[in-house]
Amino acid sequence: MTSRFRKRLAAITCLMLTVISAHAFADDLELDLPIGCQLGDTCFIQHYPDMDPSKKAKDHTCGFLTYDGHKGTDFRLPTLADMEAGVPVLAAADGVVANLRDGVTDQYFEDYPSAVRPRIKEIGLGNTVILAHENGLKTIYAHLKKNSVTVAKLQKVKRGDILGYVGLSGLTEFPHLHFQVMSGKAVIDPFSGPQKTTPCTHSETPLWSEVAQHELAYQPTGFLVTGFSAKIPKNRRALESGNMQQSLLPPNSQTLIFWSLYYGSQKDDVVTLTIVGPDNKLLKEYSPKRVSKNQISKYFFVGIKKPKTGWPKGDYRGQITIKRSSATIIDEAKISVR
Ligand SMILES: [Zn+2]
Missing domain, CATH: 2.60.40.2550 (Immunoglobulin-like)
Structure with missing residues (x-):
């Protein structure tokens, strides 16, 4: 028997854009955890949004759990066995399914032949669900397991509803959920929140619900x-x-x-x-x-x-x-x- 405690780790994915602090319109959106796992035990945050506009990368605490241009939060599973067992991806708030993609294979990006890689880069987020919320924000749930999406386009969902399962689809090197908050084309860091004014300090008004904030305590290692x-x-x-x-x-x-x-x-x-x-x-x-x-x-x-x-x-x-x-x-x- 092995014991497994707090954990976390590393890799790659996603796209690019400037991360901005949230706006007034985000005031009403309160996000619950978008994944059904125990943070620090059965899943870990590997990457946060990149808050550094330069070529360097910094997460919201000025730590290095991010990479240049990363736009979301990567909730990592320890192993592929955990992924196969099934970890649900959950609607972070009430909304409507604005778009989705399914059918992309679960595979490490480095295992794709070079001829196929451009195509996989194009669909970097792999199997994805996008929810539109009442206040105009969108949440994106990416790299889901092939054929695991459980919702249909334009379907209404409640916070906590299962959208699919964590996978390894698209441009990814480890099993994880990439969760991203958008306002139009602007990325919002749900950790820094609308009132963020000082770099590398937690805002007093992040987008996360109180319960989620408790779960999301920063763990550098x-x-x-x-x-x-x-x-x-x-x-x-x-x-x-x-x-x-x-x-x-x-x-x-x-x-x-x-x-x-x-x-x-x-x-x-x-x-x-x-x-x-x-x-x-x-x-x-x-x-x-x-x-x-x-x-x-x-x-x-x-x-x-x-x-x-x-x-x-x-x-x-x-x-x-x-x-x-x-x-x-x-x-x-x-x-x-x-
Ligand atoms: Zn990511």
Whole structure:
């Protein structure tokens, strides 16, 4: 069994435009969470709208959980297995379905042949539902799972209604919902809100409802998946598949590997991974070099070889610690030999 706590991570999508602070017309729009998951546990915010008009990118807290020109909020699922299990996308407010697209395959953009990529870039948002709201604003729900859209054009919906399910369609490199608020052609950051006047401070009037605001506390870093396996993970996507984790180590395994994938890696983080065996014996401690730059996501692993006398029976525990000046965060996992 592995334990999975707070988490988050990284990647790409979407289009371009200037993000503006909301206007007076947005006063009446109150948004609930557009996704049915537990933030910090079963989903994470990987990217916010880019609030920096220059070529650089800053989210509304001046953090780096965004990229240049990003217009929405990316709610990321930890693994493809979570996506397959089904995470509903929900209407953030009452509205009417102004437009939709379905039928685009769920596939990592990097897996498309180069001849097809221009077409996928054209339909960058993949399977999408657009809702029009009474006050003139629109909300966009993108990268939905193929054939999961549950609403029809011009259908009226209530806040909380299911519109479809989180997917991997269009220009995307990880399973997520891209959620975007628009007024005409202008993008609105629902976090900074209509009264935003000072850069990098939370507005007192974001568009989110009080309940949603509580759920949406900013988490600069979090663990997506942490676990054990008999084999070394080939790459990030091997971990993101959701199929790597093992709860029992086969006795003939030659190696035991502990790993963790997390989002929001920051320059100068000090990362340590340990494996502790039965009887609390420290079997391995590994500290990679200090992290040299900010990165949307990162993974580490550490392993031990089978002892000549075989694996002692019992529980093996792994722990990853990320230390930085502002905070220390920890995630853990367990595997057993019987
Ligand atoms: Zn996005």
